[in-house]
Amino acid sequence: MRLTKSRKNTKNLMLYILATLVLLVMIAPYLYMLLQSLAPWHEVDRVFVPTSLSFRSYQWLFAGGAATLPRPWLRALGNSALVASVVTFSRVIFGAFVGYALAVLSFHGRRIVHNFILFHMFYPGIILLVPTFLLIRAMGLYNTYLAMILPGLVSTWAIFMYANFFRSVPKEVVEAARIDGAGELRIIFRIMIPIARPVTTIVFLFLFMERWIELLWDMIVVRDPAKQTLNVLLTTMFGPYGGYPGPLYAAGVLLTFPIVLVFLIFSRKFVQGVSLVIST
Amino acid sequence: MKLQKELRGWLLASPYLLTAVLFFLIPLGWSLSLVLFDWNLIAPVRIYVGLGNFQEALRSTRVLHAFVNTYKFMAAIVPAVVVVSLGLALIVHHLPRLKWFYAVGFFLPYLASGVAISLVVRGVLSYDSAFNAFLRATFGSAPRWLREPAWATLVISAMIVWKLSGYYALIFLAGLQNIPRELYEAAALDGAGALTQFGKITLPLLYPAFYTVLILAVGLCFGIFTEPYVLTGGGPRFATYTWQLEIYYQAFERFRAGYGATVAVLNALATFVSVLIIRRLVESWGVRKGFR
Numbered sequence: 183m184r185l186t187k188s189r190k191n192t193k194n195l196m197l198y199i200l201a202t203l204v205l206l207v208m209i210a211p212y213l214y215m216l217l218q219s220l221a222p223w224h225e226v227d228r229v230f231v232p233t234s235l236s237f238r239s240y241q242w243l244f245a246g247g248a249a250t251l252p253r254p255w256l257r258a259l260g261n262s263a264l265v266a267s268v269v270t271f272s273r274v275i276f277g278a279f280v281g282y283a284l285a286v287l288s289f290h291g292r293r294i295v296h297n298f299i300l301f302h303m304f305y306p307g308i309i310l311l312v313p314t315f316l317l318i319r320a321m322g323l324y325n326t327y328l329a330m331i332l333p334g335l336v337s338t339w340a341i342f343m344y345a346n347f348f349r350s351v352p353k354e355v356v357e358a359a360r361i362d363g364a365g366e367l368r369i370i371f372r373i374m375i376p377i378a379r380p381v382t383t384i385v386f387l388f389l390f391m392e393r394w395i396e397l398l399w400d401m402i403v404v405r406d407p408a409k410q411t412l413n414v415l416l417t418t419m420f421g422p423y424g425g426y427p428g429p430l431y432a433a434g435v436l437l438t439f440p441i442v443l444v445f446l447i448f449s450r451k452f453v454q455g456v457s458l459v460i461s462t
Numbered sequence: 463m464k465l466q467k468e469l470r471g472w473l474l475a476s477p478y479l480l481t482a483v484l485f486f487l488i489p490l491g492w493s494l495s496l497v498l499f500d501w502n503l504i505a506p507v508r509i510y511v512g513l514g515n516f517q518e519a520l521r522s523t524r525v526l527h528a529f530v531n532t533y534k535f536m537a538a539i540v541p542a543v544v545v546v547s548l549g550l551a552l553i554v555h556h557l558p559r560l561k562w563f564y565a566v567g568f569f570l571p572y573l574a575s576g577v578a579i580s581l582v583v584r585g586v587l588s589y590d591s592a593f594n595a596f597l598r599a600t601f602g603s604a605p606r607w608l609r610e611p612a613w614a615t616l617v618i619s620a621m622i623v624w625k626l627s628g629y630y631a632l633i634f635l636a637g638l639q640n641i642p643r644e645l646y647e648a649a650a651l652d653g654a655g656a657l658t659q660f661g662k663i664t665l666p667l668l669y670p671a672f673y674t675v676l677i678l679a680v681g682l683c684f685g686i687f688t689e690p691y692v693l694t695g696g697g698p699r700f701a702t703y704t705w706q707l708e709i710y711y712q713a714f715e716r717f718r719a720g721y722g723a724t725v726a727v728l729n730a731l732a733t734f735v736s737v738l739i740i741r742r743l744v745e746s747w748g749v750r751k752g753f754r
Contacts, residue, residue: 313723460674
């Protein structure tokens with residue numbers, strides 16, 4: 183018995199070592215980016231771990247070099263945060279509204295709306311790329327924040343996540359609230375959204391991540407550097423900053439670490455709710 | 463009262479209905495007519511070309527590259543992502559404690575912007591990098607990575623596998639946790655070793671998870687854009703050219719709206735047909751093996 187126990191312990195120890203090594207590989211690109219952004223310039227990419235710390239890349243990023251104008255990096259970070267927040271917030275709220283209508287209310291045409299959303303969800307979005315751009319242009323929204331925000335205000339995926347969850351809420355809960363004289367909005371905000379907190383966390387995290395790293399659409403509709411998201415600005419700087427890898431790494435850190443931080447803050451809730459997304 | 467009930471439903475659904483009309487139905491209708499015209503986004507006159515855009519696209523070598531490369535990426539990405547994510551899931555599943563710490567850690571690559579990671583990959587693979595210096599010191603030479611077609615395809619595939627594995631591992635993990643322990647206990651009593659148990663119990667019962675991961679990964683290969691756009695521009699010699707690069711190039715760099723929309727339709731068709739065929743193959747394989 184003693185023997186098998188110590189063998190089991192050895193096995194577990196090996197497993198932890200393996201898991202930790204794999205974890206290091208998985209986060210290695212993040213570490214590399216962070217280390218290189220803090221490296222003295224002659225060491226960038228030349229060594230894996232810099233021999234001394236230097237903030238020159240960050241200074242250069244915001245002040246610009248002798249021959250290069252500073253780019254609005256912080257503004258771009260703000261733009262990313264603005265667009266991702268507004269879009270995600272709206273997708274969560276409207277997802278709950280429409281999900282509630284589909285799951286709880288009975289009205290004529292509910293099945294039609296439901297099936298239409300399914301059709302919408304599975305229709306290949308790539309076909310809509312060019313015409314949606316033309317529409318945005320025709321509406322006079324080219325080069326505006328609204329161009330990045332408006333087309334994404336409602337998410338079919340979020341609607342179905344909420345609808346599926348709301349269907350599992352006992353009818354009596356809603357009926358009791360109605361008898362107390364609560365209106366639909368009050369029921370949604372006071373009862374349904376609080377009950378659906380695990381759904382909200384998951385929907386929020388996935389949609390926020392997705393919006394934060396969007397490239398193609400944002401690149402097409404906004405060319406003005408003052409309105410570009412950080413992801414787009416970084417893309418456009420690949421060529422011009424090619425000779426300055428250090429500042430590019432600093433910009434990469436600016437883009438990557440906020441989203442990692444948001445995720446880590448919510449990671450406990452993420453773990454609790456993730457099974458909602460991945461039911462096979 | 464009854465009317466009010468009807469109204470409430472439609473009112474709450476209206477945010478969706480409004481955006482669906484504006485940003486789904488109108489573009490959908492527009493795309494149907496767009497593919498029939500040659501239009502440069504600016505000129506007041508559009509030239510009606512009938513099916514000319516389709517004829518041109520079907521003869522285009524650029525489209526052919528995009529078409530073929532998608533299956534090359536698929537051949538590299540799908541098996542690798544299945545094996546890696548299953549491996550990650552097995553590690554997490556067998557850890558006695560801290561399961562979720564490692565699951566969250568493995569998931570972190572999913573948060574990475576393709577742009578930021580392209581930056582790291584370009585730096586690590588640049589000629590003077592510490593990594594290449596190490597390779598030259600150890601093996602005498604280093605590949606020219608992004609300048610060689612086969613390597614460029616592999617590098618981009620590896621980036622995508624890295625990004626998705628931790629996410630797909632969660633799907634496998636859910637599957638693993640659904641397998642009843644008693645099955646393993648019964649098999650152990652019958653004298654089955656760890657490998658036999660894995661082959662006869664774990665793999666067959668994970669079939670639904672395999673199916674989900676496979677379909678997700680296959681579908682994803684038709685939408686590759688960021689990594690080749692930033693890293694290789696589709697090169698060298700179109701080795702990493704993809705559908706979305708071609709759509710972007712035609713519609714937004716050469717301003718050929720009709721032709722770009724046409725390529726997008728072909729992209730969607732190729733995706734639909736390929737996914738359908740692969741689904742059928744995997745399903746009939748599963749039925750033959752008795753997994754479903």
